[in-house]
Amino acid sequence: MAELHEQVHVETLPVPANGVVEPVPPPDPLVAFQHYGQLYVRYMQIFKKLEECYDCMVHPQKRIDVLKVLKIVMTRVVELKHRLVKWNPTNPDVGEPPFPWEYIDLDEILVDLKLPPSTIDVPIPNYFVEDNIAEIRSRNKLVEGYMKLKHGIEKKLVDEGNKLEFEFPFSLADAIAQIQRNERGRQGRMRAVQILHREKRANGTGEDLIGSVTKVDTTSAAKSLQRLFRGFNSRKKVVRSRDSEMVFIGMKHQTNDHIHMLEREKAKDLVKCKSDQKEYKIGYENGLVEAREMLLEEQGPELRDEMMEQRRVWFTNELGKGNFPEDVEGFYKSLEKPPEGEEVPEEAPAKKGKGKGKAAAKDKKPAKKGKGGKKKKGGAAEATPEAPPSLMGPTAPKTQLEAVASMADEKSNFDEKWYERDERDNLKQQHDMQLCRDEVYDEVETQIREEVDKLLLIQLQNLKKQIGGKKGKGKGKKKKGKGKGKKKKGKGKKGKGKGKKFSGEKLCSGMDVDQMLSELVDKLIVNHIRPHTLDELIGEFNYLGTAYNDNPDHRDPRTGHWIPQDPSEIQIRQNLTEYAILPLGEP
Numbered sequence: 224m225a226e227l228h229e230q231v232h233v234e235t236l237p238v239p240a241n242g243v244v245e246p247v248p249p250p251d252p253l254v255a256f257q258h259y260g261q262l263y264v265r266y267m268q269i270f271k272k273l274e275e276c277y278d279c280m281v282h283p284q285k286r287i288d289v290l291k292v293l294k295i296v297m298t299r300v301v302e303l304k305h306r307l308v309k310w311n312p313t314n315p316d317v318g319e320p321p322f323p324w325e326y327i328d329l330d331e332i333l334v335d336l337k338l339p340p341s342t343i344d345v346p347i348p349n350y351f352v353e354d355n356i357a358e359i360r361s362r363n364k365l366v367e368g369y370m371k372l373k374h375g376i377e378k379k380l381v382d383e384g385n386k387l388e389f390e391f392p393f394s395l396a397d398a399i400a401q402i403q404r405n406e407r408g409r410q411g412r413m414r415a416v417q418i419l420h421r422e423k424r425a426n427g428t429g430e431d432l433i434g435s436v437t438k439v440d441t442t443s444a445a446k447s448l449q450r451l452f453r454g455f456n457s458r459k460k461v462v463r464s465r466d467s468e469m470v471f472i473g474m475k476h477q478t479n480d481h482i483h484m485l486e487r488e489k490a491k492d493l494v495k496c497k498s499d500q501k502e503y504k505i506g507y508e509n510g511l512v513e514a515r516e517m518l519l520e521e522q523g524p525e526l527r528d529e530m531m532e533q534r535r536v537w538f539t540n541e542l543g544k545g546n547f548p549e550d551v552e553g554f555y556k557s558l559e560k561p562p563e564g565e566e567v568p569e570e571a572p573a574k575k576g577k578g579k580g581k582a583a584a585k586d587k588k589p590a591k592k593g594k595g596g597k598k599k600k601g602g603a604a605e606a607t608p609e610a611p612p613s614l615m616g617p618t619a620p621k622t623q624l625e626a627v628a629s630m631a632d633e634k635s636n637f638d639e640k641w642y643e644r645d646e647r648d649n650l651k652q653q654h655d656m657q658l659c660r661d662e663v664y665d666e667v668e669t670q671i672r673e674e675v676d677k678l679l680l681i682q683l684q685n686l687k688k689q690i691g692g693k694k695g696k697g698k699g700k701k702k703k704g705k706g707k708g709k710k711k712k713g714k715g716k717k718g719k720g721k722g723k724k725f726s727g728e729k730l731c732s733g734m735d736v737d738q739m740l741s742e743l744v745d746k747l748i749v750n751h752i753r754p755h756t757l758d759e760l761i762g763e764f765n766y767l768g769t770a771y772n773d774n775p776d777h778r779d780p781r782t783g784h785w786i787p788q789d790p791s792e793i794q795i796r797q798n799l800t801e802y803a804i805l806p807l808g809e810p
Contacts, residue, residue, distance in 0.1 A: 260332040263303040282652040283507035326790035328768030340764035345800040351808035369744040378751040507654040514659040762792020
């Protein structure tokens with residue numbers, strides 16, 4: 224949360240005291256790209272930390288507040304990605320305006336910030352699946368039922384074609400160690416061959432010296448073997464002692480067995496954390512019900528009497544003015560009235576400016592007619608490339624200001640609620656009952672207000688029957704216009720051809736969701752897929768993407784035009800997450 228506060232503070236600038244915002248010249252597209260790129264990287268770091276925090280936290284009320292901030296940060300990340308695509312600098316062969324190339328290169332920005340490429344690897348929040356697991360399972364069961372009914376099988380997997388299976392029997396570190404051993408052996412063999420050739424040339428005989436080396440007695444051979452084994456054994460002991468010392472001082476990780484043990488313990492803790500989250504969430508929901516009942520029991524009668532007294536005073540005043548109210552809408556309108564000293568001009572300005580308003584409307588009407596581009600002929604010649612918007616401050620884009628303001632509000636709410644709250648007695652991190660009472664207070668007040676309004680309405684009707692008040696009977700029939708029906712028909716004719724229906728819309732107009740799903744399963748459009756994760760799309764980061772785009776030598780030899788670089792797997796995975804998974808998981 225502290226990093227989020229710093230980021231929001233950096234991204235906003237205060238409005239001057241006089242309230243006048245001086246115009247800021249638009250930045251260069253390259254400057255805009257660098258600015259949005261740095262913001263994107265910083266927000267990505269905050270996104271990862273908030274997602275991990277929400278995933279591991281068990282306090283139900285804190286998780287709700289963290290989730291609000293997490294959603295806003297996700298929105299800001301996707302928004303910044305669209306801005307990066309819009310102002311992505313490309314090769315001059317593409318043209319003057321920026322080309323919306325979806326695969327952006329942030330290698331130079333990461334080098335400037337001294338961050339690894341894994342920083343911009345977009346995480347997928349686990350709550351997308353965890354919070355909707357019941358709906359996903361019911362949907363899968365429904366598809367299986369329709370599949371068995373239509374085709375006689377429970378699952379029909381999508382044909383994935385020739386699938387390449389990669390099996391790695393060893394880790395990356397073991398593979399590197401094996402390559403190093405092979406390379407050292409190759410270099411040793413080459414060095415031995417060079418030494419033998421050098422000795423042959425030194426003797427001048429050209430005879431093979433290997434035969435002379437092998438003519439040794441058995442005693443000397445045994446002593447040589449013993450000497451080599453003792454040296455080998457001593458070196459192994461030295462390596463083990465050195466590794467243990469490096470592990471002790473924190474310069475090296477422990478053995479794989481210990482890492483596997485830690486991973487198993489981590490998996491057990493994660494299972495326990497998820498079970499605690501579900502248990503505490505149920506306790507929190509029960510706490511809300513309990514708090515609502517307590518408020519209705521403790522403060523309900525007092526609130527009911529107070530509201531009833533306010534409405535009776537209003538009713539008495541209305542009777543004093545000679546009005547008999549038929550409902551309680553007048554009471555709420557009286558609460559919205561401004562003080563007596565203030566006057567709100569409503570109709571006068573509208574009457575005075577009638578002619579001006581019509582003239583302005585007439586001026587605006589022709590601008591809407593843009594069929595065939597007839598009205599845009601003069602403006603096409605004067606078209607200039609779009610300049611980037613203001614990067615920070617009050618003149619920044621509206622969406623940016625809304626997102627940053629929302630983050631600032633949620634951050635201040637979180638600090639106000641949790642920063643100084645004493646939770647030393649809440650070691651299990653269960654829900655706070657006082658916060659539950661505060662959350663349901665507005666609902667309880669609304670419920671009591673509705674009950675009081677209904678009760679007062681019944682009393683008004685009974686009182687009206689007693690005094691025989693029938694003042695407004697038959698008034699509604701006088702204002703019935705003669706030509707309204709004809710006007711409605713005319714309106715219908717005017718918008719007759721606007722909404723064109725598709726052919727499938729007529730077929731599905733009388734279907735519900737289950738019938739549509741049944742039809743899609745029958746046509747084999749909805750099938751089952753093998754479970755996969757996005758981490759299975761393995762690939763490396765493009766470390767020279769910016770250098771490639773700036774290099775004019777990468778051209779097609781036939782046409783001479785610049786050829787864009789193929790996107791890396793990291794970029795494909797990034798776009799899949801930001802354009803598909805995040806918007807589908809959190810609209």
